[in-house]
Amino acid sequence: MKKLRILGVTLLTILMMGLAAVPAMAAFDRTVLDSIILIYAGAPDKDGVMNYWRGTGFFVGKEGEKPQYIITNCHVVEDFILAGKASGGGELKVMYGKDDEEEAYLVDYDYEKDVAVLRLAEPTDKRVALMMQEPSEDMLGTTVHAVGFPQAADLTVEAVTSFSSSDASVTTGSVSRFLTESGTGRKLIQTDAALSGGNSGGPLTTENGTVIGINTAGSALDQNLFYAVSVSEVMPLLTRNDIAYGVYSEKGSSNMTMIIAIAAVVILAVVAVVIVMSKKKKPAQAQEAEGKKPIPVVRSMAAQHNGQTVQLHNQPIQIGRDPAVCRIAYRDGTPGVSSKHCQVYYSEGDNAFVVTDLNSTYGTFLSNGQRIAPNVPTKMAPKSSFYLGDAENTIYLDLE
Incomplete structure (x- = not known):
């Protein structure tokens, strides 16, 4: 009986060591924060008074290279476009911090899909590019994280904010549905990861830090329903404008995780038997x-x-x-x-x-x-x- 207990303790120790090598199941990959940016878009009204709107964006590009291009929602920059862009008095800026901003330029957009691509004058070393991953049906029910700068967070509590990536909000939920919008054919991801004004244009990421969607809107009928546009809707814009972007590949990244996971299942079953057999x-x-x-x-x-x-x-x-x-x-x-x-x-x-x-x-x-x-x-x-x-x-x- 004593030998059985020793065996049980040994196997349990091996299991804990193996699980320690596997990333935590619902953990947020903080490197995502190194990619997001606060976007300010301004446009004059009929009296020439400037009005400003804010949203979120994230950088894309080749992994390991300085990024230059930003993805966001079209409605974040819609009034800038309608005003005639910069020639019509509009302003478009990205903010790295409270006193650190840079002008951005509109590259392309798709109004129906609600996606837009911006660029900086030169690549920046202040942010990194995120990898994208087209969502698939087997992701249904998996954990996702919505990242952005919801304005309500700053209005609800008067927090000291620098508008840097460290001030971004992260909400967690799961993929509850994949759907295609009638009339536009737009591919959407339904989730319960909370969004509010200002979150628009931010990334919806998986646990490995890849982007599967662009946070877009919440339901007017149910406060627990939120939607992101699939990254598959913005990839054609990037290709059309000859913009390089990184796509996540699972090749070679999960072999060890898979081995450890299988070993964990086997060890758990053995430990269960050992515990039961050791009962007096x-x-x-x-x-x-x-x-x-x-x-x-x-x-x-x-x-x-x-x-x-x-x-x-x-x-x-x-x-x-x-x-x-x-x-x-x-x-x-x-x-x-x-x-x-x-x-x-x-x-x-x-x-x-x-x-x-x-x-x-x-x-x-x-x-x-x-x-x-x-x-x-x-x-x-x-x-x-x-x-x-x-x-x-x-x-x-x-x-x-």
Whole structure:
């Protein structure tokens, strides 16, 4: 038994070391801040009085080279365009800091797609270029970050601000839908990462710091719905104007991460078995021989639950993030876990646990990685396990 405990500790140590080498799952890549810029656009009204609007932009270009070109929303510079640009008295500037600004020039724009490309007179060493990545359907549900300079943040609290990248706001959410806008054919990304005035034109980035969208607007009907224009809508403008830009490639960047992730799943399963075997309890067969009826139990192997075990008594239990109904409740924000994710009960006649996925967003999986079909009861033998969305959310089933 002592050897089993030593083995368990050793494997757990290896796992922690491996996971330490993998970037944190919902971490924001702070290098994104080194690319964004505050944009000021001004235009005179009919009386010649200048009015100003502000938005956000980000630099694109070849990785490692000084950038010169900026992407933003067309509506950020719309009044500058309508005024006749600089010849009509309009002004267009980018700000690196409170007393550090530079004139920018309009290169091209697409009003229907709501994208625009600006340039500086010369490449700058004050910012770096971001890599772009065309979004794909397999990104649905993944974590994204919206970065920009929302004006409401400065109006709500009178903060001391320098308008530098360190004053940018970062909001986090997930990709909830990909859609095409009727009438324009514009490709949009729907997210719950909060946006407000001033955020327009800023990047919507993945956890690896690549840009998949240009933050554009919020819904007038639902305060939790926000939209970004896919970067695929601005790439034709860059190509048309012979502007080089970097595209993210996963080649060679994720081999080690994949190996560690697979090893983590295997080690987690082994650790689960070791922990169970090391329990100083009689096996179910021995209990039956003594006339004692074994009790079906559900045990969470997640670190946040510290070995929480729930006994099953006739009724099914639910597992998820909603503590009001779930017997095993994960913290809000736990990756891969829905509010009411799945339910479990024990069928004495079948001598099996029955697991049902409650149409969760991220799925319920057997230990071998096979996804359980939603709303379809799946029988599982004692001493087996499954996980919610991610192997770190493993649930172990047993009779004690």
